Amino acid sequence: MLDQTQLKHNAAQAAIQYIQPLLGPDVVLGVGTGSTVDLFIDALEAHKALFRGAASSSERSAVRLRARGITVFDLNEVSAMPVYVDGADEIDAQLNMIKGGGGALTREKIVASVAGQFVCIVDESKLVAGLGRFPLPVEVIPMAREAVARRLTELGGRPVLRDGFVTDNGCQILDVAGLRIPDPADLEARVNNIPGVVCCGLFALDGADVALISTQDGVRRIDRQPA
Numbered sequence: 059m060l061d062q063t064q065l066k067h068n069a070a071q072a073a074i075q076y077i078q079p080l081l082g083p084d085v086v087l088g089v090g091t092g093s094t095v096d097l098f099i100d101a102l103e104a105h106k107a108l109f110r111g112a113a114s115s116s117e118r119s120a121v122r123l124r125a126r127g128i129t130v131f132d133l134n135e136v137s138a139m140p141v142y143v144d145g146a147d148e149i150d151a152q153l154n155m156i157k158g159g160g161g162a163l164t165r166e167k168i169v170a171s172v173a174g175q176f177v178c179i180v181d182e183s184k185l186v187a188g189l190g191r192f193p194l195p196v197e198v199i200p201m202a203r204e205a206v207a208r209r210l211t212e213l214g215g216r217p218v219l220r221d222g223f224v225t226d227n228g229c230q231i232l233d234v235a236g237l238r239i240p241d242p243a244d245l246e247a248r249v250n251n252i253p254g255v256v257c258c259g260l261f262a263l264d265g266a267d268v269a270l271i272s273t274q275d276g277v278r279r280i281d282r283q284p285a
């Protein structure tokens with residue numbers, strides 16, 4: 059029986075295999091944030107001669123990348139990247155996700171938007187029939203926090219401030235339990251439209267293109283189906 063760390067490790071290794079044909083001397087990879095991505099970064103070190111560097115979705119991952127000898131580029135220096143690799147807190151079979159358990163959701167969405175494809179690496183505990191058990195992280199501008207919280211309550215949620223946490227963008231996170239999410243893209247648009255919201259952790263308008271889901275029986279791949 060593999061434990062969760064071993065499952066995450068296998069997902070990270072599967073991502074290394076997946077990206078290998080995409081590597082080249084000019085290639086900058088998009089690298090996400092979290093404990094699964096930490097293992098991906100560690101595995102990436104052995105291949106660092108085969109690509110130019112990485113653009114990262116957090117200071118945490120940037121520090122780890124540099125410690126492994128991988129050059130980290132400011133996203134403003136990067137006009138294209140073939141692939142972005144990141145974890146998720148929940149993912150459904152349509153490859154909609156909830157992300158932001160580590161608070162990096164906004165930069166994750168930005169870096170992913172530059173990439174040709176989003177490869178999501180998770181262990182099987184993250185695969186759900188419907189999103190919403192994991193409280194939705196919402197990054198807010200601090201002066202708008204209470205106004206945003208009231209609007210999220212009107213949407214049926216129970217927002218709770220992530221106490222003492224400041225994002226890489228100097229903002230705060232509301233974790234919103236209780237939301238019903240029958241249509242993830244619709245809710246993503248609605249939450250992102252609330253004044254004072256920087257970004258919410260739903261990734262449905264642009265979900266993952268490929269999921270590598272690590273199970274006790276091996277890594278299962280799901281490709282996004284055309285709409």
Ligand SMILES: O=C[C@H](O)[C@H](O)[C@H](O)COP(=O)(O)O
Nearest residue numbers: 092093094158159160161162
């Ligand atoms: O902000 C954090 C990210 O969205 C992570 O990708 C997500 O929380 C999953 O992290 P982990 O791999 O540690 O479960």
